[in-house]
Amino acid sequence: MPVMWTVKVVGLGVVALSLSLELLIWLIRRLRPGRALNEVLFFPSEIACVEHIFTPPSPYSCVCSLPHGVETSFSRLLRHLLSATSSLDLCVFAFSNMDLCRAVLVLHSRGVTVRVLTDKDYAAITGSQIGVLRKAGICVRCDVGSVYMHHKFAVVDDQLLITGSLNWTLTAVQSNMENVLITKEPELVRPFIKEFHRLWLHNDPARYLSSVDQKLAHVFTRASD
Numbered sequence: 001m002p003v004m005w006t007v008k009v010v011g012l013g014v015v016a017l018s019l020s021l022e023l024l025i026w027l028i029r030r031l032r033p034g035r036a037l038n039e040v041l042f043f044p045s046e047i048a049c050v051e052h053i054f055t056p057p058s059p060y061s062c063v064c065s066l067p068h069g070v071e072t073s074f075s076r077l078l079r080h081l082l083s084a085t086s087s088l089d090l091c092v093f094a095f096s097n098m099d100l101c102r103a104v105l106v107l108h109s110r111g112v113t114v115r116v117l118t119d120k121d122y123a124a125i126t127g128s129q130i131g132v133l134r135k136a137g138i139c140v141r142c143d144v145g146s147v148y149m150h151h152k153f154a155v156v157d158d159q160l161l162i163t164g165s166l167n168w169t170l171t172a173v174q175s176n177m178e179n180v181l182i183t184k185e186p187e188l189v190r191p192f193i194k195e196f197h198r199l200w201l202h203n204d205p206a207r208y209l210s211s212v213d214q215k216l217a218h219v220f221t222r223a224s225d
């Protein structure tokens, strides 16, 4: 009987210890600096100059006619994007906004690894900045599926997710009612990293071209039979 009692006490002790450890890990994660970033932006954005975001620290040196020194939804979006130090994975249906294009080019010039996944139909329309990105040497892949690649999300440094209804166009930023959620919650960021990785591999031109080559080889083989 005392032996059984001892076993029960030890068992309860082990359970209590493991629960305490889990609680401690949870608390450490909650209190970790930088984790708590959660922000929601609504559009249309107030129209203001964003030059100071690209060329700090001279916030008022620009002489354009737009309001200066005004923080807007769009300037917040740009700041989050430009916070990238190692990588930017961008998955967006429509990309024609020149300020956003400039931000991506700035990141590329800083040595940030930029990957862009977009829709093949929209990439070809007038005003699309996809060609500009490609010319700058940024790795771009177009979704080759039969349905629209309608995502609008970006993952910065594998830890910051920017997602919502906003296409990367001037109309969406300045005229439409849109929302953007910005978060560092790992439970939300992780699935987007996984989805980007899946789509990136799925739309690898080498894979796509090799399947086309295989089909052509099959056709030629049949023709020569």
Ligand SMILES: [Zn+2]
Binding pocket: 049, 050, 051, 062, 063, 064, 065, 066, 068
């Ligand atoms: Zn200005």
